[in-house]
Amino acid sequence: MARLDYVRNDSEVANRIRLRRGGNLTPLDGMLLHSSPVADGWNNLLGAIRNDTSLPADIRELAVLRVAALNGAHYEWQAHEPVGRAAGLSDAHLGALHEGGDTTVLNAAQRATLEYADAMTRRVTVPDPVFDGLRTHFDDRQIVELTATVGTYNLVSRFLVALEVGAEDTAEGAGEDDGGGHWQERSA
Structure with missing residues (x-):
């Protein structure tokens, strides 16, 4: 309640x-x-x-769901799991988003997204190698949009959990x- x-x-x-x-x-x-x-x-x-972003839907939802998993935001996960599935995320992809999940099922862009979401959520600061990994998969606009997505859903998850x-x-x-x-x- x-x-x-x-x-x-x-x-x-x-x-x-x-x-x-x-x-x-x-x-x-x-x-x-x-x-x-x-x-x-x-x-x-x-x-x-x-x-309104140029991010592929699977990347956006992968980031949202990873933030939800890391922050224990169950309602956020429930709301976005169907969206993620509609964007092409499979059971294996979803399993990879939980702590200790098998990330070998993710492609290189998805793994880079996961590492970036992890750094932003857990430490706030992003190590250069993690950021540089994004550059091989995303343009500047998409990096800004991914950063905004991860930051925004950290806000959402913290709001949901706190209240x-x-x-x-x-x-x-x-x-x-x-x-x-x-x-x-x-x-x-």
Whole structure:
């Protein structure tokens, strides 16, 4: 159960979030709506990360899921696993993202992404050899977008974990997960 109640409303901000998500708010959105300016900025940032970058979808989702695994953000993992699968990540790829997983199933660009996400998440500073490994697979724009993706999903995971936001939240007024990481709002 989340540490704060979820907010449901029909504000302009909530409606913009619904539009980006295809109609429904998630528990994350319901928590963010405690602060409309934060929710609005978050929506714009996540919309750009998810929809407007030049990163291959498998690379983006590999980075997101690795951050979720490293930070113990179970709800983030639940929300992004289907997206990762749709981007071509297999059971073997997903297994490689957990601590001690077999990374030999990853291609060179995916391994470079994993090493970069690890460095940014665990140490913040990125060793030169790790950064140089990205340059062989990605252009400058993609490196900026990958950096923004890893940084953004570290923010997301820390927010989710700190406030105990999760798909299991079905308390009265919170809503229900539809099984795909989408929060089905309950009528008031």
